[in-house]
Amino acid sequence: MTPAIIASVETMLEKWKGQEGKEIEVYQEFRLLTSEVISRTAFGSNYMEGEKIFAIVRKLTVIMSRNLSKTRIPLISKLWKSADLLESEKLSKEMKDRVMKIVKKREDKVVNGEVNSFRSDLLGLLLNAYYDSDAKNRLSLEDVVAECKTLYFAGQETVNSLLAWIVLHLAILGDWQEKARRELVDIFGNQNPHLEGIAKLKIMTMIINEALRLYDPTNVLQRTGTREIQLGKLILPANIDILPLSIGLHRDPHFWGNDVHHFKPERFVEGIAKATNYTAAAFFPFGLGPRSCVGMTFAMIETKIALSMILQRYTITLSPAYVHSPVLILTLQPQNGIQVILEPIHSNA
Numbered sequence: 001m002t003p004a005i006i007a008s009v010e011t012m013l014e015k016w017k018g019q020e021g022k023e024i025e026v027y028q029e030f031r032l033l034t035s036e037v038i039s040r041t042a043f044g045s046n047y048m049e050g051e052k053i054f055a056i057v058r059k060l061t062v063i064m065s066r067n068l069s070k071t072r073i074p075l076i077s078k079l080w081k082s083a084d085l086l087e088s089e090k091l092s093k094e095m096k097d098r099v100m101k102i103v104k105k106r107e108d109k110v111v112n113g114e115v116n117s118f119r120s121d122l123l124g125l126l127l128n129a130y131y132d133s134d135a136k137n138r139l140s141l142e143d144v145v146a147e148c149k150t151l152y153f154a155g156q157e158t159v160n161s162l163l164a165w166i167v168l169h170l171a172i173l174g175d176w177q178e179k180a181r182r183e184l185v186d187i188f189g190n191q192n193p194h195l196e197g198i199a200k201l202k203i204m205t206m207i208i209n210e211a212l213r214l215y216d217p218t219n220v221l222q223r224t225g226t227r228e229i230q231l232g233k234l235i236l237p238a239n240i241d242i243l244p245l246s247i248g249l250h251r252d253p254h255f256w257g258n259d260v261h262h263f264k265p266e267r268f269v270e271g272i273a274k275a276t277n278y279t280a281a282a283f284f285p286f287g288l289g290p291r292s293c294v295g296m297t298f299a300m301i302e303t304k305i306a307l308s309m310i311l312q313r314y315t316i317t318l319s320p321a322y323v324h325s326p327v328l329i330l331t332l333q334p335q336n337g338i339q340v341i342l343e344p345i346h347s348n349a
Contacts, residue, residue: 004040005302006192008033009309016314020344023319025337027164030306031156034163037302038155042122043102043148050102050152056095057153063088065329099148103127103141122151157331158217159299163306164338165215166207169263170311171318171340176265179203181311193308201304206265208303209272212285213250214263217331220245221287246284255282314342 012033016024039050063084081089106123126147129139139147170177180203187197223242228235236242253260255276256267267275276282286293293299310316319339327335 001041001298002193002195002301002305005037005305006309008036008040009306011036013309013313016342020314020342023321023339023341025339026167027160027334027337030160030163030167033306034156034160034302037159038151041298042151042155044106044121044123045102053095053098053152054156056091056098057149057156060088060091060095061153061157061330063091095149096145099145102148103144123148154293154295155298159302161215161217161331161333162208162211162299162303164334165332166211166303166307167310167316167340168318168322168334168338169211170207171316173263174315174317176203176207177311177316180207180307184308184312188308188312190312193305195301198301198304198308201308203265204304204307205300206268208300208307209268209275209283210263210265213256213267213283214261215326215332216246216250216285218285219247219328219332221284223291249282249284252282255279313345315345317341317343 012029016029035050035054039045043050067084102123106127126139126144129137130141130144132138170180183201183203187200188194221244223244225236225238225240225242227238230236249255251260272283273280281288284292286296286299317340319341321339323336325335326332
């Protein structure tokens with residue numbers, strides 16, 4: 001999937017030409033980029049085909065966010081539906097219909113012989129499971145649609161936020177920006193990133209981990225206890241939701257020291273285990289255990305490729321227009337965007 005990610009970043013960078021020295025709002029730029037990436041890699045389509053779906057995802061995200069802490073009374077919920085619930089049902093149906101069109105389009109290509117099999121991207125793998133001859137491995141059509149909806153959200157919103165927060169800190173801390181750039185020159189020169197080199201990006205990995213620690217896009221890791229368990233001095237009954245907040249541990253001075261709120265990538269110079277004093281639960285931006293994020297490697301590679309290609313071409317400074325205002329709308333987002341100024345590095349242009 002690396003070539004598809006590189007092609008998407010190149011599209012963004014091509015659009016930036018002529019904008020040098022001018023203010024650019026990168027949060028919105030990265031939203032378009034990550035939308036393009038997930039469309040290409042997961043669905044074999046471009047951003048324009050999935051644009052309406054991403055718009056629906058954003059609307060549903062806002063509705064979900066403002067209703068997360070509301071309690072629904074079962075009987076009343078059956079007799080009366082709030083405006084938000086009616087709107088979410090309408091949006092969910094529209095999203096399902098649009099995903100079904102993409103699924104049908106892929107099916108038609110196979111039936112008409114335009115492609116040999118479904119196995120060309122993630123959607124293809126899902127459809128292959130839908131047609132699996134073994135009933136135990138078979139996915140239902142509802143499963144396929146649900147997975148597509150999850151991919152559209154998880155594959156786009158989280159990386160979008162992460163990239164924006166990293167660029168903010170690199171714009172503020174020019175020394176770390178320069179350290180990352182020197183590492184890129186040593187490994188890639190002026191060439192596009194490749195997987196062998198991406199695995200060697202130690203400084204960039206430190207920067208990404210520190211951004212994940214301070215501005216974890218997800219922030220909340222929901223789990224449901226399937227049985228009664230003891231958590232410290234508490235006895236938790238079965239079937240209740242538990243909401244561990246990563247921010248509580250990621251900013252705990254006990255694990256990270258009194259400078260816990262400062263952006264210091266050097267914390268991770270000897271790896272995550274040493275940075276957390278070998279306490280695994282002190283750092284879990286992608287979750288923990290058997291249900292940790294299945295897209296972790298993909299997200300890290302996408303982030304490293306995008307940052308590498310930007311830093312190879314531009315120096316980044318923060319615009320005076322920037323106002324710091326993080327807001328949690330399922331993911332941790334900059335409420336007012338992130339405005340930066342890009343200056344070209346002429347030797348690499």
